[in-house]
Amino acid sequence: xxxxxxxxxxxxxxxxxxxxxxxxxxxxxxxxxxxxxxxxxxxxxxxxxxxxxxxxxxxxxxxxxxxxxxxxxxxxxxxxxxxxxxxxxxxxxxxxxxxxxxxxxxxxxxxxxxxxxxxxxxxxxxxxxxxxxxxxxxxxxxxxxxxxxxxxxxxxxxxxxxxxxxxxxxxxxxxxxxxxxxxxxxxxxxxxxxxxxxxxxxxxxxxxxxxxxxxxxxxxxxxxxxxxxxxxxxxxxxxxxxxxxxxxxxxxxxxxxxxxxxxxxxxxxxxxxxxxxxxxxxxxxxxxxxxxxxxxxxxxxxxxxxxxxxxxxxxxxxxxxxxxxxxxxxxxxxxxxxxxxxxxxxxxxxxxxxxxxxxxxxxxxxxxxxxxxxxxxxxxxxxxxxxxxxxxx
Numbered sequence: 464x465x466x467x468x469x470x471x472x473x474x475x476x477x478x479x480x481x482x483x484x485x486x487x488x489x490x491x492x493x494x495x496x497x498x499x500x501x502x503x504x505x506x507x508x509x510x511x512x513x514x515x516x517x518x519x520x521x522x523x524x525x526x527x528x529x530x531x532x533x534x535x536x537x538x539x540x541x542x543x544x545x546x547x548x549x550x551x552x553x554x555x556x557x558x559x560x561x562x563x564x565x566x567x568x569x570x571x572x573x574x575x576x577x578x579x580x581x582x583x584x585x586x587x588x589x590x591x592x593x594x595x596x597x598x599x600x601x602x603x604x605x606x607x608x609x610x611x612x613x614x615x616x617x618x619x620x621x622x623x624x625x626x627x628x629x630x631x632x633x634x635x636x637x638x639x640x641x642x643x644x645x646x647x648x649x650x651x652x653x654x655x656x657x658x659x660x661x662x663x664x665x666x667x668x669x670x671x672x673x674x675x676x677x678x679x680x681x682x683x684x685x686x687x688x689x690x691x692x693x694x695x696x697x698x699x700x701x702x703x704x705x706x707x708x709x710x711x712x713x714x715x716x717x718x719x720x721x722x723x724x725x726x727x728x729x730x731x732x733x734x735x736x737x738x739x740x741x742x743x744x745x746x747x748x749x750x751x752x753x754x755x756x757x758x759x760x761x762x763x764x765x766x767x768x769x770x771x772x773x774x775x776x777x778x779x780x781x782x783x784x785x786x787x788x789x790x791x792x793x794x795x796x797x798x799x800x801x802x803x804x805x806x807x808x809x810x811x812x813x814x815x816x817x818x819x820x821x822x823x824x825x826x827x828x829x830x831x832x833x834x835x836x837x838x839x840x841x842x843x844x845x846x847x848x849x850x851x852x853x854x855x856x
Contacts, residue, residue: 496639497599498543499544500637503531505576508568511554517555520556524553525556525611528553533548546641548638552607552611556618557634557636563622566634571634574594574596575597578592580593595655595657597650598650598653599650600650600651601648602647604647606647606649609811609813613726616724620720627713629713632652633649654789654806658778659790661735662735662737664735665732665734666688666731666733667732667850667851669849670690670846702791702792707856710791711848711855714807718844718848721807722840726812727814728812728843729808731847733805734804735803738780780802783802789804790804791803791805
């Protein structure tokens with residue numbers, strides 16, 4: 464009597480990590496999401512270092528992911544949750560992007576996984592690495608979907624232009640699952656220099672309807688002002704003809720890329736650092752440090768982690784502008800010497816059905832001629848570039 468072969472469905476394998484006592488202390492945040500993220504980034508970078516990278520990426524690399532599930536039997540709420548999942552999207556693609564942006568993976572790992580991530584702003588969506596080089600932003604599933612749609616084109620664009628762009632420098636995208644709740648994170652290079660931080664900050668879209676900072680925003684230590692505030696404060700950024708032409712060329716190229724993928728609702732993030740004011744602030748901080756040393760008091764590392772806090776050699780303003788694609792010095796004819804930071808941010812919104820409906824509603828409210836924010840991607844880019852052209856000189 465013969466028996467028919469039984470077809471067994473292949474179960475999708477999920478890699479499980481058997482816990483061991485960690486040999487190297489990593490920083491653990493009080494925020495469990497950040498703790499898992501820092502653990503996962505350290506683990507994934509280490510695993511990726513043993514993978515031979517192809518000369519050219521394949522289409523499948525833009526759909527790939529690595530996934531890790533951890534059952535933490537040494538559970539201690541001061542370190543990591545008892546159960547969590549960590550997923551890294553398109554690891555080979557983002558590794559290639561980091562290489563294109565001249566970012567070493569070991570340095571990337573040290574900056575994020577071995578020092579505390581600090582919250583930036585009041586929204587709870589942004590975190591910055593201790594050395595201020597990287598920004599971690601929480602995003603939603605729609606942003607993840609848009610990132611997947613543009614990633615192959617974005618990678619090609621970055622390669623073709625050798626990393627010279629004012630678009631965000633995307634360095635990694637992740638999903639963290641804790642207690643069955645999914646959280647999405649994306650890592651970008653910081654726009655601002657840690658040594659020369661902005662004293663004033665603007666979010667500029669090129670529209671005028673509702674584009675003014677609220678009173679509660681203005682009350683913050685470093686508020687983000689908007690288009691109408693900028694027009695009221697100062698109408699020009701004086702950078703000189705040659706640099707003006709260079710910036711406009713990059714911006715034109717960047718916005719053409721965004722139009723290709725129907726992206727709109729982005730902003731020009733403008734930061735202004737006053738060099739003379741910054742020098743006075745650093746001198747004041749140095750004096751306070753000297754007084755602290757004289758008193759025998761110093762900041763102690765209470766986390767027991769091996770973090771190197773020794774100061775690095777301070778770059779000059781000219782070096783910052785040479786090494787940071789987002790930074791540009793003002794013209795030598797300016798009364799106040801300043802560093803400008805210019806970057807296109809928030810580029811994961813497509814002009815789809817939801818934005819079309821918002822466009823119709825705002826047009827009905829404000830009139831057809833009003834400069835509302837929500838317009839189609841082509842009109843948005845044209846208006847955006849016209850506005851930037853008016854403020855640069």
